[in-house]
Amino acid sequence: MSSLINVPTTRAASSPGAVTGSPTDEVLRRSHLVGGNLTLTRAGGGNFSAKGVVGDVPVLWMSSWGCDGAATTAEDFPALRLDDLLELRHAVPLDGPAMVERIAATALTADQRPPGIETLTHAFLPAAHVDHCHPDAVISLTCIPDGRERAAAEFGDEAIWFDYRQFDMSVAQELADRVAAQPGCRFVLLANHGIFTWADTSDQCYRNSLEAVARARRALGAAARGRSGDLGGSAVRPLVADQADDLLDELLPVLRGAMREDRRGIVLSTDTSPDAVRFVSSVRGPELTQAGPGCPDSLVTVGYRPLALTPTDLTAEGVRAAIGRYRSAYAAMFERHADAAARRHGPRRDLPRVVLLPGLGVVAGGADPAQAAICAEHFAQTRSVIEAADAAGGYRSLTERQGIADEYWPLMRLKPLLRTAPGRLAGSVVLVAGATEATGRVVADLHVAGANVALAGGGEPSRPDVVHLRARLSAPDAVVREAVRAFGGFDVLVDLTGVDDRLLHAAAAVFARQGTPGIFCTAGPTGGRVYDGEHVDVLVEEDPSMVAERIIVATTEPPQGSTEDAS
Missing domain, CATH: 3.40.50.720 (NAD(P)-binding Rossmann-like Domain)
Incomplete structure (x- = not known):
């Protein structure tokens, strides 16, 4: 039906090591399992927690903000005083920065990494183990026009559907209320975003996530019956290998020069796999990428949409002109939808970070190979979600207004700042x-x-x-x-x-x-x-x-x- 069904299931992950049975050992191992499984999440996506006791203090071990589940260490799970977090369960909602400050104040020790912004949901859900991840299958199901109805038919009272919203304190409180009111609930389906799963054991929490993916795939399969799932077929014939190589040799430096910001460097990652070439050469694939990302994580890496070139753009002059049009279109989108706070900062970055080259493949950029690879992986998720959703009835993503609101949301803007300072030749x-x-x-x-x-x-x-x-x-x-x-x-x-x-x-x-x-x-x-x-x-x-x-x-x-x- 789509590449979603055939997506590789694993990527490099740290060795889970031996399981000793302590909550921290269990959540560390589970984060490696989830983070290393591409059917459950992509690089840097999702978060994980476990509850327990240190001395006589109830504690929530919560994965740190922006960490990659496949590579977490014990230091990526700061210990937070659970009772202090639960005081916010019925409190007047705080704004985003105040919420982050209040969560930070619950740290058991002062020298810990900052926990993720979904911390309160992990605290409020009444289970020892909680996971939040971004499975392609679940996102695809929530992207199709009748996704809510098909999810209800598949999951029944075992799942709650939650329309897309920025993850603030009121969301955590509402989710906790709805789960409490629906005792049989085992999953939260976050539209255009992912899932929450939970259980009293780490193993069952992980199994619940796998089950959610299997059931979402089943619902997508039912929706796709009778449809071709080929994105309308080919609009462009892929180039033969020698022609493609010669053209890429010519265009990659042009792209690199045009995609770099001021004098800062950039590294490009090129995907010329058959799946990537088929997608960028299809009738509907490139067009659907303009409707928005497959997952909000892409707003930090890929941006709201990639640059989709046409066959006539595949020259040095055509590439530079297309990037100029992209920048103008981004400026217009910013003017249409940016609020006062976003305008005070100004546009975040108006250059494309992913470019689709019909007949050739996908090019993604980043400050170093690791960041370029993450950007490429996040777009691969959007590609996967689009293919599955299109085959199942159609693809709907975040609106432009939602995309700009999230891209300039103070908490989203803080996330990239959690990285260490780059070297003086970073990007070169x-x-x-x-x-x-x-x-x-x-x-x-x-x-x-x-x-x-x-x-x-x-x-x-x-x-x-x-x-x-x-x-x-x-x-x-x-x-x-x-x-x-x-x-x-x-x-x-x-x-x-x-x-x-x-x-x-x-x-x-x-x-x-x-x-x-x-x-x-x-x-x-x-x-x-x-x-x-x-x-x-x-x-x-x-x-x-x-x-x-x-x-x-x-x-x-x-x-x-x-x-x-x-x-």
């Missing part, structure tokens, strides 16, 4: 060429500064955080193509070989397509090599230990055009 991509005694030092210094590094001719892979290119330095065009495919492009070429200018000329073509000058840095004796072409700023540094610092200085100064620095 550096192609390092050559295997010398200096290579390890240069690569390590660049990594500490936050750069993303592609290493060509560096021998056997020695660092997991570096992309080791397979192409040989004797084939400079292949080296550059592989670096482009890995990151979308690059900003700096560090040449430790000193023997072949062909690599620099190939890199200069990438810099030109990105639309901003790149940096060529030679390290060690140069033999008088000089490059006087366009699109490149030249640095000469004989001390390898200073290469990263020189690049930092060069990338934080206003671009000066092509220069030679022989100091």
